[in-house]
Amino acid sequence: MRSQSLVDFHKSVSELNNHLSHTLFVFKQFKIDNQTLIGSKPNLRTIAAYKENEMAPQFDVTLNKLAESADVTLDYILDTFFVFINTRFEVYLIGLQNYVKANFDDMLPEPPDNHIYEKVLENFGINPEVQFGTLFTSTFSYYKLRRNATMHRDKKRRYQGLLERLIKGTPDEKLAANQLSGAALNNEWQSYVKGQTKCHAVRNTDFTNKDLTRFGLPELIDVFNFYRLFAELIDSEVMGKQDRVKLLKYCHKCYKEFYNFPDDLLYESFAPKFLHICKLKLNLIPEQDEIKKYFKKDI
CATH class of the missing domain: 1.10.10 (Arc Repressor Mutant, subunit A)
Structure with missing residues (x-):
């Protein structure tokens, strides 16, 4: 079984995936279309090179600087996609509680304003480690801490604090007792996907990586796939509890x-x-x- 909230979440992830593909296409095509011009006239300014572009005066730099800025901007956009998919997952959880409350269980409380993942699952009487296992709860904790680091820290300072301790496997009272380290997450996901070719899974992420300054496309696809899969598990558990x-x-x-x-x-x-x-x-x-x-x- 599955809820309408899960259907909506799948649609939103597909839309994000389409936007991501379009973004990467546009940036790649920009390089293809402009590599000769930039290579031959690196000191030409954008206002002279792109006279028909009304935004050129807003970004009046040399072409070699424009090429560098395009890479920085793409990194920023990929960070934004990562933060947004985490947010969309929380929106799904709130929507799921509202959906169940409105149609099947009017005794449920109103959805929480904070600690959404923890409180929504608690409201449904779900212990995530018991129901879903440490692979999923540990992966979610990794992505949650990385989202916080992406939002609140400078790029070069993302690998520190609780996220660093999680990756290293250093015990901390703020981490779950059964939290998997980066190395353990790599091993567990490799075991999970063994023999499976078409399921949603994490296939290309190195959870031991200390360089958290940017996302590559395969890693972002992993994030999308993880949240698809985790939402499906949560949804099945919640809907299976309904009368x-x-x-x-x-x-x-x-x-x-x-x-x-x-x-x-x-x-x-x-x-x-x-x-x-x-x-x-x-x-x-x-x-x-x-x-x-x-x-x-x-x-």
């Missing part, structure tokens, strides 16, 4: 809204449509007796 009767009632409500109920007066017409809605909304497969229970219900 099946309430899930079916929700699907029946969606059926009536989608198919202009009560047009289907024949079971042969109703059954496949109701099954379609259950799959579409929750990836839920009802039993035949459950489908029959909702045939002509509320007519």
Whole structure:
């Protein structure tokens, strides 16, 4: 089973991936289109080289400086993608709690304003290390600390403090007792992907790397894949806890809204449509007796 919140999260990750691909294409094409000009006239200023570009006066530098600035700007944009996917994951968690509260469990509290990951899972009665294992909780901790370092520290000072201790495997009371070190994370992910070729997984990240000044494309794709996979695990656990009767009632409500109920007066017409809605909304497969229970219900 899965929630609508997970569907929305998958869409947002796909959009981010598309934006990332477009960004890299544009920057690569800039180098291809301008390498001859920059190589032959490195001291020419942008205001003279790009007279038709109305933004040239806003960035009036020599062409060799422009090429250097493009690399710095791309690094900044990749940092931003990394921070944003972490934020989108928190948005997913808040959306999941709101979705479940509105449709299946009105006793849930309102979503938290801070410590979102910890509090949302606590509200659902989930112990992440028990339910998901130390590989996922340790990887999340790594990305969370790296996000904080990316947002709040100078590039050259990202490898320090709690993040440095996590990577080295140095014990710290602020880290989970079972937190995996960088080397252990590398080993565990290598074992996880062994024999798997198409699943979402972390394949190209070196968690022991001390140079945290920039992201490469393969590493960012790893981040996207990790959050896809982790969200799927969380979603399955949360939705699996919900009362099946309430899930079916929700699907029946969606059926009536989608198919202009009560047009289907024949079971042969109703059954496949109701099954379609259950799959579409929750990836839920009802039993035949459950489908029959909702045939002509509320007519």
